[in-house]
Amino acid sequence: MADRDRNKKVLLDLAKQRDNCCCADCGAPDPDWASYKLGIFVCLNCSGTHRNLPAISRIKSIRLDYWDDDLVEFMKTNGNAAAKTVYERAVPVFYYRPQQQDCVVLREQWIRAKYERREFTGENNHLQDVYCSGFYEGTLWKKGRDNKQFMKRRFILSEKDFTLKYFTKDDESKGPKAVIAIKDLNAIFQPEKIGHLHGLQITYLQEEHTRNLFVYHDSGQEIVTWFNAIRAVRFSYLKTAFPTADDNELLPWITRSYLKEGYMEKTGPMQREPFKKRWFILNSKDRKLLYFKTPLDAVELGAVFIGTESHGYSVRESQPKGTRGNKWKCGVTVETPDRQFVFMCEQELEQKEWVEAFRQVISRPMIPQDYNSKNTSACIKALFYETKHCPLLLDPPM
Structure with missing residues (x-):
């Protein structure tokens, strides 16, 4: 009869090894589950997809479930690194490898492509x-x-x-x-x-x-x-x-996720205009802050380029006075060489998240492509006017 406590300790020790301490499929730290047919350690979220592939993968908790000696030996002789050499042998360089924070469909299809369809073993190119x-x-x-x-x-x-x-x-x-x-x-x-x-x-x-x-x-x-x-x-x-x-x-x-998205209120250049609720997107790679009327708008209303501190850009939490129409009270002030932008967040947590996101962009050095604007100065000066004559956007870093 298997020694339950000994086997649990062996599995926990295996899961701490360098190649096994992150999920084999999404990279999440400290995986608590394992596939005893594939010999890999996975996180809770990825284990759900493995459960839907019973002919290929069988899942157990390394902490809660009973493990027979032969299954523990199988895990010892395999592991995440060994599986990767088989199931990720021929992944195209451009193919997106999902991370822990990615949506369900990306992680699920990555797992199915690797183990169910065996797309990357070199046998099914x-x-x-x-x-x-x-x-x-x-x-x-x-x-x-x-x-x-x-x-x-x-x-x-x-x-x-x-x-x-x-x-x-x-x-x-x-x-x-x-x-x-x-x-x-x-x-x-x-x-x-x-x-x-x-x-x-x-x-x-x-x-x-x-x-x-x-x-x-x-x-x-x-x-x-x-x-x-x-x-x-x-x-x-x-x-x-x-x-x-x-x-x-x-x-x-190749493709870039947004650093931060969400609603804020904005006012005009003179800061005497009424605040309006808008959906904002901060694109770190392109150094752009875009805003839309709603999250599903087809066309942006305006954009602003976010440079570095050495170029005169900064951000801080604020509580502006003398503004009109703002329902939210947690302010974010962005300074540019030509203008001060004032936004309002509904909650203090959102305020801090936006400030941190802006700081990440401002602290990142500019690269040559960031200067490839048709008219950077005109772009910065004219931004955030909700008119039919929207300002020029900076060229993407291509």
Whole structure:
């Protein structure tokens, strides 16, 4: 009969080893679960997907469940590093490897791709053709610009001309509704914002304005395939645009998550205008603060470039006096060389999070691409005017 206490101690010691102390699938620290068919240690969240793959993976708690001696020996002779050499042998360099904070569909499809479909073992490279070929087409549900309805639209992604196109009519001879340059495109999963587990936000520049497309697909595998197909074409574009850069330099620019999103109230340049509630997005990589009327707006209302302290930028918590119309009282003041911006947060926690986010951007040194504005000074001076003549946006760091 197995010694329960001894086996538990062995498993806990194994889980502390360098290769096993983080989840084999998402990197979360201190995994408490293990797959005794794959010989890997995983976190609670990833263990849920493994439970749905009983023919491939069997899950036990390393703290609470009973382990037979032979299963413990199997874990000792395997582990996360050994599994990685098998199941991640041929992961394309552009393919997104989900992290702990990523949404469910990304983590689930990563696990299924590795262990169920065995896409990266080197035996089934043909399964990668769908997102590696440089061409992908299909139908996605897209939110209408002026209403909340999602409608089926046909999308075509092409590496040949580095574009993403979508069509509103079945007859493609009438031309696409939009032709999106891969140069200006970003894609991130936004399930909570879009209201669908597979919600994907595609952002791009059109006539120097930031545009959003909100799409989803009922199939988790299909939407993640779209995401990685976009990353593949984006990576190809970056390799073409920056032939001397190595892969590690380019990878952070393929797709970029936002540093901070949420509602704040804003006032005008004179700080005598009434405050208005707006949805803000802080993009750390592009050093941009964008704002929209609602989270699902198709077009931004304004933008501001966030430079460094040496260029005259700073942020602080504040309680401005003499302002009008603000319902929220937790202030954030951003100083630029040409203007002071005042925002109001509803809660003190939000205030502190925004200030910390701004400080992260301000403290990060600028790179040459950050200076590639058509008219940086004019952009900074004209920002945050809610008119039809929105200011120029800085070129993306491409």
